[in-house]
Amino acid sequence: EAGVAQSPRYKIIEKRQSVAFWCNPISGHATLYWYQQILGQGPKLLIQFQNNGVVDDSQLPKDRFSAERLKGVDSTLKIQPAKLEDSAVYLCASSLGFQGNQPQHFGDGTRLSIL
């Protein structure tokens, strides 16, 4: 089966600019996750979707980050405006459901550098 696809792989922007990331989950996976992974740390969940509804966005900085999953398939994550501390790898993952026994499958991530 095809894995989780993310684009772009790399992005360099200046602070206060905006940026968007795209994720295409594994076909049939109802649950989609966006994580932020800062260098030297583990992934931190930003937002979790079940189909096109939000399950958890408690750690999403909503003043600058937004995400959507229209039609319950692809998803985009946007940052506007970007800050220096947003430099990180943004990982997308998907699973069949959000029961704990459903493993998460990760994409290769987008590495974001803020100048």
Add this chain to the structure above:
Amino acid sequence: AQSVTQPDIHITVSEGASLELRCNYSYGATPYLFWYVQSPGQGLQLLLKYFSGDTLVQGIKGFEAEFKRSQSSFNLRKPSVHWSDAAEYFCAVGGGTNAGKSTFGDGTTLTVKP
């Protein structure tokens, strides 16, 4: 709140030697526990998971982990390390009504000496 501690930031072992990576978790009920591996420039790959039952779980690539409730630990082991095992390893805990939400540790980087 759930949390994970991986006490060792970096571990170096010789090829062929045994490996143990430590993971301690904090969770109020029976947790779901996971180990993932991440190679440079790639996403995370699931090595193994524990939900219930036998406390010794087998995973891919010859890895195993043992759940010890009394110690709140879920250590990862491999009897003989290969050079290709060099990577970063993450332990994660989940559970409750949103069992899909996992909290990750900060990882252990494994270096394998020839």
